[in-house]
Amino acid sequence: MVGRRILEGVRVIDFTRVVAGPYCTRMLADLGADVICVDPPKEGAAGPTRTEGSVANNLGKRSVTLDLKHPAGIEAARALIAGADVVVENFRPGVMASLGIGYEASSAANPRLVFASISGFGQTGGSSHRRAYGATAHAEAGWLWVQQQAVGTPEPFAPGVTVADLVTGQTAFAGVLAALYDRERTGRGQWVDTSLMDCQFQMLTEVVTPVLNGQQPEAWAPFRHPVHRTRDGRHITLNIGGPHNWARIAAALGHEGEPMPAAPATANTLAGSWIATMDAADVVAALGQTGAPYGMTLTMHEAAVHPHLAERGMIVEVDDPLEGHVRAVDSALFFSETISSATGPAPLAGQHSRDVLREAGYDDARIEAALASGGVGEQRLP
Numbered sequence: 604m605v606g607r608r609i610l611e612g613v614r615v616i617d618f619t620r621v622v623a624g625p626y627c628t629r630m631l632a633d634l635g636a637d638v639i640c641v642d643p644p645k646e647g648a649a650g651p652t653r654t655e656g657s658v659a660n661n662l663g664k665r666s667v668t669l670d671l672k673h674p675a676g677i678e679a680a681r682a683l684i685a686g687a688d689v690v691v692e693n694f695r696p697g698v699m700a701s702l703g704i705g706y707e708a709s710s711a712a713n714p715r716l717v718f719a720s721i722s723g724f725g726q727t728g729g730s731s732h733r734r735a736y737g738a739t740a741h742a743e744a745g746w747l748w749v750q751q752q753a754v755g756t757p758e759p760f761a762p763g764v765t766v767a768d769l770v771t772g773q774t775a776f777a778g779v780l781a782a783l784y785d786r787e788r789t790g791r792g793q794w795v796d797t798s799l800m801d802c803q804f805q806m807l808t809e810v811v812t813p814v815l816n817g818q819q820p821e822a823w824a825p826f827r828h829p830v831h832r833t834r835d836g837r838h839i840t841l842n843i844g845g846p847h848n849w850a851r852i853a854a855a856l857g858h859e860g861e862p863m864p865a866a867p868a869t870a871n872t873l874a875g876s877w878i879a880t881m882d883a884a885d886v887v888a889a890l891g892q893t894g895a896p897y898g899m900t901l902t903m904h905e906a907a908v909h910p911h912l913a914e915r916g917m918i919v920e921v922d923d924p925l926e927g928h929v930r931a932v933d934s935a936l937f938f939s940e941t942i943s944s945a946t947g948p949a950p951l952a953g954q955h956s957r958d959v960l961r962e963a964g965y966d967d968a969r970i971e972a973a974l975a976s977g978g979v980g981e982q983r984l985p
Contacts, residue, residue, distance in 0.1 A: 607941050608635025613783070616641060616683050617664065618692035618699070622737065622765055623721050623799065625656030626772030628691050631779065632663035633934040633943045636689070639959055640666040641680065642952035644980050651925060651985050654952050659931040662921060663946035667960070668953030668980035671702055675978025682963040684709045684716065688792075689779055693721040696731045706794045717782040717792040719775050725798035737765035740799035749810055753825035771802040830900060831875040837883035838900035839890075843870050851895035856881070919945045924954075924984050956981040 613636040617628045632638040640654040640661065645668075654666040667683070670676040684690055684704060692699055699705040699720075706718045720726055723735020733739075738761065741747050746766065747759040754760075778795035786792050804811070810826050830838045843849055849863035849870065856877040864870040878886055883899065890897045901909070912918055919933035929948065936943040956979055960970050973979040 608943070608946075609938070609941050610634040610636040613637070613688045614686065615639065615689040615691060616680075616687045618690065618694065619721065620655035620693065622656070622660070622768035623772040623775070624691055624693040625660035626769060627719070627721070627775040627779070628664065629660045629662060630772075630776045630934065630936075631689070631691075633936070633945060635942075635946070638664040639683065639955070640664050640950065640952075641671075641683070642666050642668045644668055644670050644977075645952055645982075651982060652952050653925070654950050658923075658929055658949045661949035662919075662929075662931060663948075664950055665955035665959060666950040666952050667956040668982070670978050670980070671704075673976065673978035675973045675976040677702060677704065677978075679960060679963070679965075679973060679979055680704050681712070682965070683959065685713050686963055687713065687716060688783070689717045689719065691719045691721070691775065691779070695734060696720070696722050696726045710792065710794075713792075715786055715790065715792050717779055717786065717795065719779050719782075719795040719797070721771060721775050722796075722798050724800050726794075726796045730800070735799055737767035737771075737799055737803075740767035740771075740803035741765075744800055744803035745807055745811065746803055749807060749825070752823070753827040766806070767799045767803040770806050771797055771799050774802045774805075829871045829875065831878040833878055833883040833886055834880060835882045839878060839883065839886055840898040840900065841871070841874055841878075842896045843867070843874065844896075848895060851893040852890065855889035855893040855895050856886070857889075916944075921945055921948050923948045924951060951982045951984065953981040954984065 724730035751759040923929040934943040
């Protein structure tokens with residue numbers, strides 16, 4: 604059915620900010636969920652301000668401004684939650700409960716509610732109280748050390764992207780979908796608890812499993828594919844894997860029939876020596892012809908214009924109230940029968956306050972009173 608989206612009719616109240624939470628709810632919006640961002644008041648803003656988080660992570664959402672320290676703001680939040688299918692929040696554990704809108708209170712009022720919490724260390728355990736960002740999990744889950752060992756640098760170094768936030772956002776997204784599916788069978792929602800630390804550690808399963816099974820520190824070896832330098836200064840990765848791939852690589856690089864060395868390090872060194880004598884364009888053409896797996900190292904600017912991404916529709920352009928239009932990465936989910944794609948621009952904070960409250964059962968007089976109280980705010984399009 605053309606235009607159908609899997610989560611049409613699902614309403615999500617989004618109390619998140621920074622990266623992991625907005626990344627999760629953007630994916631829900633791409634599937635057709637009506638995602639309503641709850642934004643704090645913007646004190647002293649000189650001009651129009653957007654909802655919390657990046658533009659790309661908020662495409663297709665709506666926004667209401669609520670002061671959660673104000674009775675009128677909490678009253679409105681309760682009304683939104685009562686009519687919602689999903690709540691996603693990333694406050695420190697206990698904050699939502701202290702406001703009277705945590706899982707227990709919200710579930711009592713709305714038993715079908717799926718309530719997803721994203722935090723640094725989860726809702727339970729001795730570290731649950733700690734404030735944390737992605738960098739915290741990168742360090743304490745072992746990711747920085749793994750990178751350091753793989754590259755062989757004297758000091759650990761931070762990654763160029765907040766991996767923990769992204770993998771946690773994806774995990775929360777999967778948890779919400781699973782809980783919605785379970786609700787169809789049981790009639791009840793449940794609490795989805797995800798943390799940066801847990802998700803970052805789970806991402807390292809391939810390298811931590813030997814450690815969990817008795818491997819000693821001196822026996823640990825980095826898991827990586829080497830990067831080979833071409834004659835003209837570009838860099839290419841190879842995944843040799845086994846004899847079949849080796850045969851393809853050797854043939855492509857002018858050494859057909861060359862036996863594969865038994866030691867992986869020796870095989871990689873030999874392949875690297877061949878690549879070093881060739882220009883990158885010739886290496887890529889030859890490897891592509893034999894079907895050998897390879898990857899040309901691209902800058903971010905080169906990757907952004909990769910023909911594959913254009914062919915797959917991975918770049919979306921949407922109208923924008925402040926910029927005129929914005930280009931962003933689109934959904935990486937492709938379905939045979941439904942659509943997953945950005946549905947519209949990132950909203951201004953409070954842009955939809957009146958509409959959202961009206962949908963929650965407020966009449967015009969009550970909306971005006973809430974706005975006048977300061978507990979609810981709004982912004983109009985410029």
